[in-house]
Amino acid sequence: MADLPILDWRAFAALIAFGLTAGAAWLAGRASVRRPLKSFYQAVDQWRHGDLQARVEIGNTKTPLGHLSVAFNDMAGKLSLREMERENVLKMLREGEERLQIAQDVAGLGIWDWDHSTGKITWSPQMFRLTGLDRDESQDNPFKAWIGILHPDDRERMEWQxxxxxxTLEPLTSEYRIIRSDGSVRWLQMRGQSLAGKMDKPLRTVIVNLDITPSKENEVRESFLLNLSDQIRELVRPDDILMTVAEALGKHLGVTRVGYGEIDHATMMLTTLVDWRAEGMPYMAGRHPLTPFGSFVCEEMRAGRMIVIDDALSDPRVADNVDVFVALQTIGNITVSLVKEGKLRATLYLHNVTKRLWSQSEIELCRDVAERTWSAVERARSDARQRLLINELNHRVKNTLATVQSVAAHSFRIGDPNIGRAAFEARLFALSKTHDVLTRENWEGANLQDIVQEAMAPYARDNAERFRVVGEPLQLPPRIALPLAMALHELSTNAAKYGGFSTESGEVLIEWTLIRLEDGPRLVLKWTETGGPPTESPTHKGFGSRLIERGLTRELGGTVDLDYRPTGLVCTVSFPLPEAETVDYYRANEKLAGEFLPRA
Known part of the structure; x- marks a missing residue:
C-alpha cells in the first residue's frame, strides 16, 4: 500500500495556522505576539521533520492568539492520532502479507494475478521459486517464460487451457510437468478461476499452482511396482524374472543400463546375472572385479548402503577412480547393495551415460525393486529346488521299489528260506540306513564318509582296525548315494562270506579321489581286500555282482572293474559328478571347485 501524503497535510495545516497567527499579530500590532509566533515557527519545522508531537506554547488562552494556539494544538493532536491509526493499519497489512507469504511458502503455492484489461500477469515470489525461473529475467513476460519450461508432452495442452x-468463467483444474534449469522434473497442479466484470466477461483471473511432485511420484512408483509384480508373478525361471525387472525399470526411468549380479563378499567379484541396456550400449556379461571402482564403492557396498552418484565427473567421492566410470559410460548411477546374513550377496545397478539428478522417489523405487527382485528370485530358486527334490524322490522311490523287488526275487531263490530271509533283511536294512543318512540331510544329499561308515557298521563293532577309509569329505546327491550304498553293502557282505572279513587277518581299504576331466569332475572309488583267502574269477556272476554293475553303470553312467586277485578282491568304480558350481549338494565340499580338484 502506498504511503498517504500525510506530510502535505501537515504543511498545509501549519501554513493555515501560521497565516492566522500572522494576521492576528498584524491586527493587534503588539510585541507580545512575537514569542508565540516563534513557537509556531518551531512547531511547523518539527512537523516537517516528522515530529507530530510538536505543539505551540500557549500563553493567555483568552487572547485571540491563545484561541488560535488552542485550535492549532487540537488539530495537531487529531492529526497525530490519525497518523498512529495509519501506522497501525500499515503494520496489520504488512503482517497479513507476511502471513500470506508464509502460508504460500509452507503450502508450496505459486499465484498468478492476470488482469485481462491490461493483459498484465503478475507472479508471486513463490511462483518463481516453484519454477526455478529468475525473477529479474522473467517478470516482464512470465507467461512466455512458463511456456519455455513446460514438459514437451504437456506444453501444447497447457498452453491451450x-x-x-x-x-470463460469456467474454473480450470489441471496437472502438468515442468523441467527446471537443473534438469529435475516437477509436477504442478493448476487451479484457475476468473472474476466476472461487465457483461459477465472475465475481468481478472487468479491462478494457484501447487507442487504435487512427492504425491505424484508415489502414485507413479506404486503403479509401476504393482504392474511389475503382475508381470513376474507367473514367471518361474530366475533369469526371466531378472530380465523382466531390468527391462521394465530401465524403460521406466529412461536410463542406459540396468543390471543385476551376485557378488563374492571376500573378493568383490561381480557375476552378471542379467544386463539390460539401451540401444547402442555394449553388452556387459561375465565376471567383473569391483575393486577398480575404489575403496569408497567397495566399503559402501559391503556395508549394505546405497550409492547414488549424480555426476561422477564432479563427485569427490570417486575422483580418484573417475576414469573407470567414464570407460563404462556410467556418469550418473545408482547401486543398491543386498547384504544378507552379514555378507554382500548381490546388487542392482543403474547406469546413465550422462549426469542425472536422481529424485528421492527414484532412489526409493530402486531400493524397493532390488528387494522385491531378490525375494522373487530366491522364491523361484526355492521352488526349483523343491521340484528337483520331488522329481528326485519320485525317481528314487521307483528305483528303490525295483531294487527291493530284485533283491527279494534273488534272495528267496536260495533253497533254505531262513538263509534267503536273512539275506533279504540285510539288504533292506542297508537300504534303510542309507535312507536315514539322506533324511538327516533333508534329502539334499549324503556325505560319502557317512555312507561308508553305515555300510561297514556291522563289521566295525569288534574289528574296527580291520578296515581303513581314505578320502576327503564329499557330499553326494541322492541319485548317487543310494546305488553306491547298495554296492558297498554287497561288497562288505561278500567280504564277510568269502573275502577279507572271513579270516582273522583280513583287511579292507576303501579310498576315493576326485579327478577333473574335460567333461567335468569324476569320482573314483577303490575297494581293496587283503589277508583273506585267495580269490579267482567266478564262472558266473552272482546277484551281488549284477547289483553293483547295474546300479553303478546303468543308473550313474559309470564303470565297474572287479579284479579277483590272489591277494583279494579289488573293485574299482568310477562315475561322473555334477558340476560343483551348479549343484547345492556340494556346498560342503569346496575342494570340488576349479583348481582344487586333482587332475587326471
Missing part, C-alpha cells in the same frame, strides 16, 4: 481463461 491457460489461453482459454480470458474467454
Amino acid at each position: 491457460v489461453k482459454q481463461l480470458p474467454r
